[in-house]
Amino acid sequence: MIITVNGTEHRIEPSIAEKSLALWLREDLMLTGTKIGCDIGVCGSCTVLVDGKALRSCKLKLKDVATKNVITIEGMSAADGTLHPIQQAFMDCGAIQCGFCTPGMVLSTYALLLENPAPTRAQARSAIKGNICRCTGYQQIIDAIMQAAQQMREG
């Protein structure tokens, strides 16, 4: 069983096929940018991209993502460290406070913009419905989504 994470292929031993994707990312791959806020699939802080869809990694087992392509927050910026426009927009718009929800928010945003490059504010608001943020009141996160969408459209 092979899982691709941020472009790198990982061979999975059957013995750990039942392990949670979130824990595997954090403990085995040391990709600790994926956060665990609830561990029952309701807060969105563990969101990763699986074949372009935003999914909650705490609810997935490794066997669920066999042969799939996983992108985590660590895979968002370019190899040379250049930030993705979504990341830049989160910084510019003041969308980050404690930062614990940020990785999940960035990936939910990415999934939205892959599907809908020109969302309305209301669509942006809906897209992060599954991601709890206790700090920001979401408004500046929505600002960031709108700014990122525009920048990505303009290339």
Added chain:
Amino acid sequence: MKYTSDGVKAFRNDAVAKVTGTAKYTDDYTMPGMLHAAPVYAPIASAKINGIDSAEAIQMPGVLAVFTAKDIPGNVVFGQIIKDYPTLALDRVRSTGDVLALVVANTREQAIAAIPSVKLNLEEIPALFDPELAMQPESPLLHPDHGSNVCNYHCVRTGDIEQGERDSDIIIEQEFKTSRAEHAYLEPESALCYLRPDGVMEVLGSMQHPFSTRRFVASTLGFQLKDVEVRTVPMGGGFGGKDDTAALVCARAALCAYLLKKPVKLTYNREWSMRESYKRHPYTLQYRMGLKKSGKIQFVKVRMVADGGAYCSVTPWVTWRSTVQCCGCYEVPNVHCDVYGVYTNNVFSGAFRGFGSPQVNFSIEQLVEIAAAKLGISESEFRRINMVHQDSVTITGQKLDTHTVSLKQAMDTVLNEVDYEAKLPLCSFGNKDADEWYGIGYAISYRGMSLGAEGTDFNSAIVNIQPDGSVLLETGIHENGQGSESAMILILAEELGIPQELIRYRFPSTSNIPDGGTTVASRGTILGGGATVKAAELVKQRICEGVETALGIKGCTYSKALVFNAEGKQVADYFSAIQMCYRKQIYPYAFGVFQAPRVSWDEHTGHGNAYFTWVYGCQAVELKVNPKTGQITLLNMLAAHDMGKAVNPAMLAGQFYGGMTMGAGYGLYEDTPLQDGNPQISNYHNYRVLRSTDLPEMTAYFIQNPDPNSPSKAKGIGEPTLELMAPAIANALYRATGVRFNSLPLAKGVQDYIKGQQQ
């Protein structure tokens, strides 16, 4: 000034790390040979502990040890005010949040698996869940050493209450009840501790008060303060909630690490966090208010009972703020106020953003509207008649003459912007024919800044300029996620006239800088910023000294990164001045201290200059209610606050939006029901915090009257933004439904009302 995001770029020193996932929170760290601990909770709220049998647990796979209070080398109990809070319960259970034992194993899963194998021999003793009952003299005592279940008492006696009664044309009475809200910070508690080869217990933890944590750890281990080093790492939210419990989590991990001589991590899951961590105090508030027909308040008599739960925590300080602010932001000549913090066997209560003001504001901001309606004058007119203004004297005898009293300015701003008067006629008041009910409401407040007479209030900053001109800055204020480090950097950059990129906030540790007190009470910017300004003033003197020595002149001054001689001619720029300092062996280094101006308090009369300065604010909300389902939809939320000076506008707006959101959640949904003292919430599925789709667009107005009491001119804003939305929503719900809801959470009251109507 209306905040708009156009063209504003937020500044945060930690943003890149957080947005790329490289920021390391406590649970993201591992160490070679690291073990994992898990807590064993009391299944009932009140019991005598006859014994704990770990023989079976110790046989479980991977388990290395089970520790109980008997293994604690130092003090079993600690506390910030009263030392009644056990690291591990020794002989008695007082709440279902009590931890009786710690299981340590090779993996977290193994530790958790062994929890049920720890056998607890408990003898149940009658519990007290009702604070009124607990206050009765014949009730059994939770803490016999304390001598009473009344943890603390505060009062205000101003004027002559009987005269007030006689002078009143109308008297109103109303009781209010508030809820037990959970902080629900996104990152649960976590600690990683290890004993360094030099004998120092090093602590990494998700907590908001490193110095308090250091005291808890040192007390538990029997160590001196110098032998514990608490290093702060990014924290996933606190809101006042990562103080006592978070410190104990660190103390427990440290205990295991000390006993086993291995690194030990203790990371909470959400269920443990919600079960054990303290909540916002639920209050019962009984008000009696006398009024003249003219609209003037003649007296306020109020009794408040706060359920403090099983342990003291900061209940005396929280209830003290409620005492000082018991009449809201109004002038009242005669006041009789009694406030009790009470021990019960419920999950305990402690600090939570707002700190004793949200409960009072929820009540008083409805009470003034009830009063106005009784008198037949508008609620806004009534507020204008009674609100504090420049040079007013507060109910505790403090003259408001050291800063700009901008309450009316805040209220007028919001009412104009939301077009309040024009929208009032649209309100439904429970109109039977309407498909949806519309309502608008607002609330106003003042808030004493920082700790006031609650505690010692001083802070320090170290500015250490390197030979290349770059700067290391450090203060005794802790970054809770709100961006205080960034605010300090901006303040220093402005003071020195250098680009912020030249400044790095140094990785903080309790061994680097003196204890700066807790980063609560919105005191980060005012105290830390104050110390930063003081340190900047000193370092400028050092720089001038360096230039004077190098050039053999006298009387230099520093302004905007340039040094001028006595005649006002430029003699050095910043970088050459720094080089001169090092050449002449003068360190451009300074230690600055800011002491908050003196405050005073008399416990017997409730009089004094309670706070050294105050902030003023107003928030409004528009909403609609579905008359069939009771569902509430927020349509618009606005806020205006006077924070003195907007240091970092985008982050400031974030404090506004975040505070309004948390305040709205507190008003509408947040509550922790208890079953025999045990929280019936375990995760976000049964504790409802607001999500993005629950919210409308929000608008923030910054009022900036520079505060002469603050060296940086700025004051705190984290808490004022939270304390108004609940009463604003209550007032709007009244105008939507025609019914006053006097208990939190409001959505439940509305649901119950609609159900009652339908029957």
